[in-house]
Amino acid sequence: xxxxxGDVLLLNRHTGEFEPARVVREIDENNFADFEQRWRxxxxxxxxxxxxxxxxxxxxxxxxxxxxxxxxxxARRAMGQETFAVxxxxxTQGLMLVDLTRFARLDPHMGRELVYxxxxxxxxxxxxxxxxxxxxxGAGRILIATAISLSVDExxxxxxxxxxxxxxxxxxRDEAGFTDVEFDHLKKMRYFEMTAAQAAAFVENQENP
Amino acid sequence: MKLLISKxxxxxxxxxxRDIDIEAGRPLSxxxxxxxxxxxxxxxxxxxxxxxxxxxxxxxxxxxLSIAELALRAQVSEDEVRRVEHDPHYTARPRLIFxxxxxxxxxxxxxxxxxxxxxxxxxSLYNEAVRYAARSDDVSTLTEGERRDLDAFVAxxxxxxxx
Numbered sequence: 001x002x003x004x005x006g007d008v009l010l011l012n013r014h015t016g017e018f019e020p021a022r023v024v025r026e027i028d029e030n031n032f033a034d035f036e037q038r039w040r041x042x043x044x045x046x047x048x049x050x051x052x053x054x055x056x057x058x059x060x061x062x063x064x065x066x067x068x069x070x071x072x073x074x075a076r077r078a079m080g081q082e083t084f085a086v087x088x089x090x091x092t093q094g095l096m097l098v099d100l101t102r103f104a105r106l107d108p109h110m111g112r113e114l115v116y117x118x119x120x121x122x123x124x125x126x127x128x129x130x131x132x133x134x135x136x137x138g139a140g141r142i143l144i145a146t147a148i149s150l151s152v153d154e155x156x157x158x159x160x161x162x163x164x165x166x167x168x169x170x171x172x173r174d175e176a177g178f179t180d181v182e183f184d185h186l187k188k189m190r191y192f193e194m195t196a197a198q199a200a201a202f203v204e205n206q207e208n209p
Numbered sequence: 210m211k212l213l214i215s216k217x218x219x220x221x222x223x224x225x226x227r228d229i230d231i232e233a234g235r236p237l238s239x240x241x242x243x244x245x246x247x248x249x250x251x252x253x254x255x256x257x258x259x260x261x262x263x264x265x266x267x268x269x270x271x272x273x274l275s276i277a278e279l280a281l282r283a284q285v286s287e288d289e290v291r292r293v294e295h296d297p298h299y300t301a302r303p304r305l306i307f308x309x310x311x312x313x314x315x316x317x318x319x320x321x322x323x324x325x326x327x328x329x330x331x332x333s334l335y336n337e338a339v340r341y342a343a344r345s346d347d348v349s350t351l352t353e354g355e356r357r358d359l360d361a362f363v364a365x366x367x368x369x370x371x372x
Binding site for chain 2: 007008013018023025102103110111113117121122128142145148150152162165175176203
């Protein structure tokens with residue numbers, strides 16, 4: 001059943017103002033409807049503008065194939081999988097699916113559990129490279145912070161990991177502070193991991209900017 | 210679960226972030242059915258899990274433990290141990306692999322690969338595991354030859370684990 005995790009803020013790029021939003025755990029029928037009726041048409045329309053995958057990546061329409069509804073329903077039944085959403089202005093502004101059954105590759109906690117972010121996406125109308133004049137900024141950062149919070153709550157000390165889409169690699173490495181571990185030849189994506197210390201730095205207090 | 214961030218933190222960080230998209234997950238260019246690859250991967254996983262079953266059974270026999278005794282000492286369920294030993298289509302939970310790795314002092318990374326729990330498998334590790342499984346007989350006690358093979362395989366796993 002959907003649960004409120006916490007109240008947050010998103011920056012409305014159009015007005016320059018922060019707006020109240022919330023993070024929820026276990027996405028529900030409203031989020032499914034948002035994805036099917038609002039996300040997917042935008043993504044598919046955008047993808048249709050391109051004639052190959054590389055061009056689709058450039059336009060950040062790569063995830064139009066993601067079956068969020070199916071994956072979220074699977075997660076309800078599966079041990080070790082969780083879904084989260086950022087909601088604002090009555091709609092789903094970001095989605096995340098995590099897996100709690102993976103292990104860290106980095107010292108000093110190699111082999112210990114972590115929260116692996118299977119899928120993370122902001123709504124297509126919030127994407128700088130998908131639409132002209134994207135609306136909300138911050139959903140991705142909030143979801144990364146949510147994954148760290150879950151990791152701490154599970155006793156994993158903040159450890160998280162993910163495979164980044166190409167256009168996001170520099171943010172994960174240079175701004176979020178992940179370690180760029182390696183290129184995963186099977187997934188054809190770079191694998192990033194955040195240690196407990198890096199996670200603590202990510203959610204640092206505002207007194208230590 | 211409590212969010213470890215404040216609204217002040219969000220105001221400051223979001224305002225400072227570069228305006229780029231930060232999606233994560235498998236991209237479209239690698240999604241979709243790849244039947245040849247999937248079939249080969251599934252066959253390899255089954256072969257690796259046969260090796261895992263042999264390894265766990267022989268380690269247990271080496272230490273003269275029943276399935277119930279191993280389950281108790283490694284803090285896992287008897288059913289899981291039984292299925293890992295005998296069912297190559299059984300997907301072992303990460304916790305089981307972790308506990309067995311810890312109990313038998315075998316490299317977790319390599320044991321995870323043999324369990325089919327990783328996306329990629331080292332080619333030479335795969336070859337060694339398949340060869341090791343092929344040499345074993347399903348009998349209740351270890352022969353001297355099997356004991357030598359077991360020791361060599363565990364040593365190889367742990368040597369690779371250090372690399």
